[in-house]
Amino acid sequence: MTKKRRLGILTGGGDCPGLNAVIRAIAKPAIQEYGFEVIGFEDGYLGLIEKRFRILSDTDVSGILSRGGTILGTSNRSNPFKQTYRKGRETVFKDVSKAVLKTVAGMNLEGLIAIGGDGTLSIAERLFNMGLNVIGVPKTIDNDLSDTDVTFGFDSAVAVATEALDRLHTTAESHHRVMILEVMGRYAGWIALYAGVAGGGDAILIPEIPFHMPSLYRLFSHRLKLGKKFSIVVVAEGAYPFKGERKVARLVKESTDPVRLGGIAAFLAEEIESHTRLETRSTVLGHLQRGGSPTAYDRILATQFGNGALRLFLDGKFGEMVALHGNEINSVKLRDAIGKLKTVPLNHALIQTARSVGTSFGD
């Protein structure tokens, strides 16, 4: 009896709408057309380290296209090169990468498809350099991964933030208030920029353009003179005042990405109220941007990415990451995609477009 070919999948880092669509797009044809046994590692690299996995059946990957989260679970605190363990009261770090490679070899896996953001894909690249057959799939709501035009999850996050802005508009207008919406995105302003334009923000504050408070005060008073008694500010969690600092909500030491940003909306609300006497409220959208169903765009992109990743796998193009360039799904070397944050270029067309309709960037 011939043994089945085996392929492994894991989802790492923060979850994101569209992960299940990628898993489905890999596993369905892998099982049905190519006769693979598809192994799903649980909770990202943690499953690989702790040998926790399950064989995915066709039924497991049916009906999950529109489901948020990941059926495999994820973790952003696991890293085979720096895994955390408790030793009494202390936290110690261990490099268990060699053991991980042994596990994969022992399971007769032809390779692994790692779906994740910069942290997950950087680990994938290191494992590839040690001899593991790895393919990467770029995921993040932040859209900050280099060498792909877009990552799946971004469109869904923008849709949630846009809906929130629509809702904030009506209450802001009724109460004549300044409403501030803090959105995610880490050190990049993509979500704030796109949602800000789609939701008609009066000011969009992004990390790429440090803001000046007086510029915001001028905006509010200009709007008041025009009879507009409310204002909407969209602020990226990584935005900061000129010569000021980013607001950090907390540090997660064990994470590959320890800094958790947050708090800029509350800071703005206090400053605005005390300087202008305009009644101001802040809303932090938080993980609502990451949960729930992917948009149609993300379902399609994730399906294309899953399909592209399987093709790369079948063609033996290990060490590569599936990517979107224009309308084409192709691939790039993992080493070229990782470690370079893709921020919003200052000459981005959407910044100019937003300015043309009177949106301020606080500069």
Ligand code: F6P
């Ligand atoms: O990278 C995705 C992201 O949602 C960021 O936008 C945000 O800063 C971070 O993850 C939040 O991480 P956690 O879920 O660990 O709080």
